[in-house]
Amino acid sequence: MEKVYDIRENCCGCTACEHICPVNAIGMAEDSEGFLYPAINQETCIDCGKCAEVCAFQKGYDTETNFPIPLVYGVKHKEDGVRKESTSGGAFTALSDAVLEEGGVIYGAAYENQYTVIHKRAEDAEHRNEFRGSKYVQSDLRSVYKEVKADLENGKSVLFSGSGCQVAGLKSFLIKAAVDITNLFSVDFICHGTPSPKVFRDYIGFVEAKRGKEVARHLFRSKAAGWSNREVTVFADGSRDAKSSLSQAYRILFYSDMCLRPACHNCKYANTDRPSDITIGDFWGIEKSHGGFEDDLGISAVLVNTPKGKGLFDKAADTLEYIETELEDCSRYQGNLTRPTRPNPKRDAFWQDYRNRGFEFILRKYSSYGLIRRVRLLIFTLMVKIKLLNAIKKLIKR
Numbered sequence: 001m002e003k004v005y006d007i008r009e010n011c012c013g014c015t016a017c018e019h020i021c022p023v024n025a026i027g028m029a030e031d032s033e034g035f036l037y038p039a040i041n042q043e044t045c046i047d048c049g050k051c052a053e054v055c056a057f058q059k060g061y062d063t064e065t066n067f068p069i070p071l072v073y074g075v076k077h078k079e080d081g082v083r084k085e086s087t088s089g090g091a092f093t094a095l096s097d098a099v100l101e102e103g104g105v106i107y108g109a110a111y112e113n114q115y116t117v118i119h120k121r122a123e124d125a126e127h128r129n130e131f132r133g134s135k136y137v138q139s140d141l142r143s144v145y146k147e148v149k150a151d152l153e154n155g156k157s158v159l160f161s162g163s164g165c166q167v168a169g170l171k172s173f174l175i176k177a178a179v180d181i182t183n184l185f186s187v188d189f190i191c192h193g194t195p196s197p198k199v200f201r202d203y204i205g206f207v208e209a210k211r212g213k214e215v216a217r218h219l220f221r222s223k224a225a226g227w228s229n230r231e232v233t234v235f236a237d238g239s240r241d242a243k244s245s246l247s248q249a250y251r252i253l254f255y256s257d258m259c260l261r262p263a264c265h266n267c268k269y270a271n272t273d274r275p276s277d278i279t280i281g282d283f284w285g286i287e288k289s290h291g292g293f294e295d296d297l298g299i300s301a302v303l304v305n306t307p308k309g310k311g312l313f314d315k316a317a318d319t320l321e322y323i324e325t326e327l328e329d330c331s332r333y334q335g336n337l338t339r340p341t342r343p344n345p346k347r348d349a350f351w352q353d354y355r356n357r358g359f360e361f362i363l364r365k366y367s368s369y370g371l372i373r374r375v376r377l378l379i380f381t382l383m384v385k386i387k388l389l390n391a392i393k394k395l396i397k398r
Contacts, residue, residue, distance in 0.1 A: 034198020
């Protein structure tokens with residue numbers, strides 16, 4: 001009986017096993033926490049072992065062409081408008097433009113609807129722009145690996161952007177499928193971890209019910225107040241919420257590390273030996289190492305990991321302002337370049353509360369939502385107790 005993984009910490013949900021299966025015996029099924037895992041139809045399975053062999057998360061990933069130490073740059077796009085629509089400095093736009101200009105295609109994470117983030121294909125800048133900005137939820141890859149395979153076999157240049165585990169899974173699948181990956185350019189990002197799609201769906205549903213109107217989009221990182229972690233909920237009627245505790249509650253759940261995929265705490269790619277050609281992220285702390293280059297529109301940290309990545313970076317360089325710097329200048333403020341995110345000790349309690357008490361309960365208990373109300377209630381309770389004590393003292397004196 002074939003098995004892809006023994007424990008959830010050993011599966012990142014990349015879909016390589018699903019797509020390598022020669023008899024389509026594997027499908028991705030959602031567990032109670034909302035994460036997708038491979039489910040094998042044992043009646044169809046022929047026990048060929050390809051699903052286990054292709055698993056880059058457990059079997060290791062290829063870094064043979066990597067530079068001993070990545071080339072590191074602080075980067076900002078020359079167009080301020082691009083940076084305003086990007087999470088940090090607009091490096092992804094520049095890199096993907098370089099591929100589009102040569103007739104290539106881009107794959108990245110985008111909204112399918114207000115509840116769901118999926119990986120999609122883009123042939124032009126307009127559709128590529130959907131991939132800009134952080135999405136703090138695990139994207140559904142669906143059939144994207146096979147689409148990339150078809151594009152490469154048809155002679156297309158492809159830029160695939162995703163988390164380290166998604167990049168490693170794709171490359172392992174293509175190599176096992178005997179596809180020439182010369183024209184594949186891979187870009188991953190410095191990843192804190194992938195939160196549960198179920199939590200995000202329930203959050204958006206709760207916001208809509210509470211506000212009485214449809215959410216059009218939730219911006220995980222908005223530049224409205226500068227380069228920061230501020231979230232903004234955009235409603236279908238055009239209104240926006242960036243100030244209420246509800247609008248910021250999902251970010252707090254994300255950074256609490258209670259709703260990340262179990263494999264994120266066992267991440268194989270949380271280091272500087274990356275599975276991709278280029279790694280991008282926020283260049284936090286750049287004002288300490290390169291004062292004067294930073295501004296409030298955001299700076300990208302770009303790690304060029306391979307000669308292929310250097311070639312792509314050079315093609316994009318005309319659209320960028322950049323400085324070469326040292327690895328430690330950005331790794332000092334990006335902990336996930338040195339280690340995986342540690343699990344929150346309350347993770348099990350969080351999910352038990354979720355199953356037993358529902359989403360609103362965990363939102364109130366584990367985020368800032370409802371905090372002011374709770375503080376007011378606490379103050380009121382204390383005042384009542386003080387009045388009772390004073391009344392009792394007066395009675396005793398009589």
